[in-house]
Amino acid sequence: MIMYNDNNENNENDSQYRYSGSDIPYNNTNNGSTSNNNTAFSSAPYEAKKHKKHKRGFARKAACFVLSAVLFGAIAGSVMFGVNYAGGKIAGSNKSDATGVNIPTVSNNISNVAKTDSSLTEDTNLSASGKMDAEAVATAALPAMVQLNGTTTVKSSSYFGYGQSYEATSSGTGIIVGKSDTELLIVTNAHVVDNIDNLKCVFSDGTSASCSVKGSKSDQDIAVAAVSLSDISSDTASNIAIAELEDSSDIKVGQQVVAIGNALGEGQSVTTGIISAKDRSITVNNVTFTGLLMTDAAINSGNSGGALLNSEGKVIAINFAKTSSDGVEGMAYSIPVSNVKDIIDSLMTKQTRNKVSSDKAAYLGIAAVDITSNYASYYGYPVGILIRTVADDSAADKAGLETYDIIVGFDDQTVTTMSGLTNMLQxxxxxxxxxxxxxxxxxxxxxxxxxxVTLGSKKAS
Structure with missing residues (x-):
């Protein structure tokens, strides 16, 4: 069985190949306590002569009033000082973000490692003996890796057809591959970020920021996400790195490699191995992937979207699946960079989108069913979304889409399921x-x- 290497698993049991993943719950416990201190002012004994009591009571009240005013002023001043101080600290920390900060590349990091390690040459991470130095590669490349965490809605069904939905956490890996004037660009697998809410990017220094998906190609299992530079501090920018994508067309079987990923959602970890085979094909969740690299480097749940690195610390492939059949070990699969470089470049230039409010969200106006690869091969249909009905005067109707048309692309992104299309429309x-x-x-x-197609609205339809 093949598994995708993320922690968002919702796969068919009869698939030999699966994304390597499992739900990792996060336990957030907020412990707090409050105490109420009640101070009682003891009054003087009751006096028989009321006019004396009245005078003493008035004087006492006046003194208490003055003292209360003084104390209130002191406390208010202290509170305002504390608020202003804290606000100043917070504002001060936000004044310096990653905009305009120069972020080093992994190659620069390796060069610096080589200069401080006499066992390495200055222009490569190879040791004097010519063997790969995994420590040098890991040290240089770890800052370019990120955790991608979020939540997803999982639907389950019982034997009698009744189902329920619940929210599960999901985690995978991303690779920092670029920086624009406003964004940090991250490559990952499409299945790591598709249909994921509250997506967060966790950097190597432990800080995190909200992350948005620029675009994805599910038939190639590639996606590009982005983090606004204004959400990253200059300190974090100085601790991360940009990985370089390497042409993987001349990779050799037996070549040593390093794999880095967010294994089990517990943070980045490093494994080593070799290229076991080239040009392999597997089918995962009814989607067939070809031209893959096989490696014996340990690839575990959460590694999806992580990097397979050569001896120079450059990304030659993106880890995404492994064999999970009983008795099978050391069979993991990676997508060669050469196969998807054009897709990555295209997705990096797309507009970064955030979910719009439900009253403004787009509506296509179709009812449809999914054509899986198994169904497609049996009946000879293309894999995609088969339209069953088109609402009158809807966006789809006006664009000329008809019953039995099969949708395969939306805004230059591959789409193969109705749920995926519905998610995009948000x-x-x-x-x-x-x-x-x-x-x-x-x-x-x-x-x-x-x-x-000029997208419509559900209200209008």
Missing amino acids: YYEAGEKVTIDYYHMEGSEYVLKSTE
Whole structure:
């Protein structure tokens, strides 16, 4: 069985290959206590002569009033000083962010490691004996790796067809591969970030920031996410690094490699191994992946989206699945960078999107079913979303989409499931124009077409 290497597992039991993952719950415990101190002022004994009591009572009240005013002023002043001081500290920490900060590359880090280690040459992380130095690679590359944590809604069903939904935590790995004027760019697997809410990026120094998905290609299991530089402190920027993507076309079987990933959601860990095989194909969740690298480096749950590195600390592949069948060990799979470099470059330039409010969210106006790879191979259909009905005067209807058309792309992103398309629509506002790729039956075969769609709103429909 093959598993994706993330901690968001919801896979078919009969699949030989699965994403390596399991739900990792986070336990957040807030312990707090409050104490109430009641101070009683003892009054003087009751006096028989009321006018004397009245005078003494008035004087005492006046004195208490003055003392209370003084104490209130002192306390208020102290509180305001504390608030202003804390506010100043917080504001001060936010004044210096990562915007404009120069972030080093992993190659620079390796060069620095080599200069301080006499057993290494100055231009490579190879030791004098010519063997790979895993410690040097790990030291240089770990700052370029991030944890990607979030939540997802899991639906379960019983024997009688009744089901329930619950929220589970999910974790995977990302690789920092670039920086624009406003964003830090991170490559990962599509299955690590698709349909994930509250996505957070945790850096090597333990700090975290909100993360948004720029785009994903589920048929290639590649995605690019982004973190705003304004959400990263200059201190964090000085502790992270940018990994370089290396051409993987000339990789050799037997070549030594280092794998880094967020194993079991417990933070980054390092394993080593070799390239066991090239050009392998596997099918995971009814999607077939080809041209993969196989490695015997240990790949565990949470490693999805992590890096497979060569001796220079450069990313030659992205880890994403492993064999989980009983009695099978040392069979993990990685996506070669050469296979997806163009996709990564394209996704990095896409507009970063955040979920829009439900009253503004886009609506397509279709009811559809998923065409899985098994169903497609049996009936000869393309893998995608088969339209069953199109609402009258909806965005889909106006764009010319028809019953039995099969949608395979949305805004230059691969889409293969209705749930995936529904999730994408949450990031688009009604009125936006996008291109939809679809197969349309002409004669006895499906022909790939594209159409521009002006997205509608559910209220309007």
